[in-house]
Amino acid sequence: MNDDVLSGLLDGGAWFRVEEAASASGVRRAAERLAAELALPAKRLADLSIMVAEAAGNLVKHAEQGTMMVRTVRDEASASAGVEVIAMDSGPGMADVARSAFDGHSTAGTLGIGLGAILRQASWADLHSVPGKGTVLTAQIWPATAPAPAWAAGITRPLTGEQHSGDACAVRVADGRHQVLMVDGLGHGPLAAAAAQEAVRVFRLAAPGPPTTVVEALHRGLAHTRGAAVAVAETDQEAGVVHYAGLGNITGTIHAHGVPRKGLVSLPGIAGHQRRQIRSYDYSFPTGSTLIMHSDGVVDRWNPGDYPGLLSHSPQVIAATVLRDAGTRRDDAGVLVARHE
Structure with a gap:
């Protein structure tokens, strides 16, 4: 494994196509290296x-475009760290996820023990599947007891052929403020990735304050980079409100049950x-709402109604599903999701 892959594992994550046994073994070795x-x-x-071998094996045996x-x-x-694995495919999907999780159930003539083994080994896991569209699984291994499930999480992927993604996201709680950042570094490649990672660094170190103050800090902090589109959202769960400030081409939407999705305003600039x-x-954010933010590497045409039950799942599964079906391979792509439980 080269240093770039290891750096990705420790930082934003490393991606693997899993279509044959050899590639499945490569994912297992990478996960073991990260754990070490x-x-x-x-x-x-x-x-x-075991968990990675079973997840990768399932993709090889059953999936399309794993x-x-x-x-x-x-x-x-x-102050602990764990390993997260996200597996996704574009078919065939499962009509009954609960039944498929029982050992012995199979849709392809195999022993059908893979999913049950994954769920047993994982410290925490979540899964969503739609027949004809595919399955997304996220699973974590922690050194001891798993922490509470994340209220917000994101996922990014570089454009095809690149190792460095110019998209990045981050989550923080500062002085009681629950804030998230979505950033799209200008262009592609290492310089775009450098701008995005600098934005993440500035965001994490910025003094506590409302989104406008944080975006001001990002604007100052990125002056020595090629620049980026950025958006910061603060979810006030007690008041049921999202405070949102954006600069550049970041898309934000709020999805609430029985209400048309609401687009958020991001102003022009770099x-x-x-x-x-x-x-x-400010936007209404009642209990059960979901905030989704993404870069322009994700097309804004996906419909939550095509994914029954998806918005009740973890931010990781929601983000990965949107990335899988709406992310373009011709650009860096990133999705960030925050939920109001």
């Missing part, structure tokens, strides 16, 4: 190896180089 770097206990490393991502996940409260003004807009 994070000093996971031997028992948890073994659990991870891909997997392996990355580090961190819990600030306990953080670090061009801005006329930075304003914050």
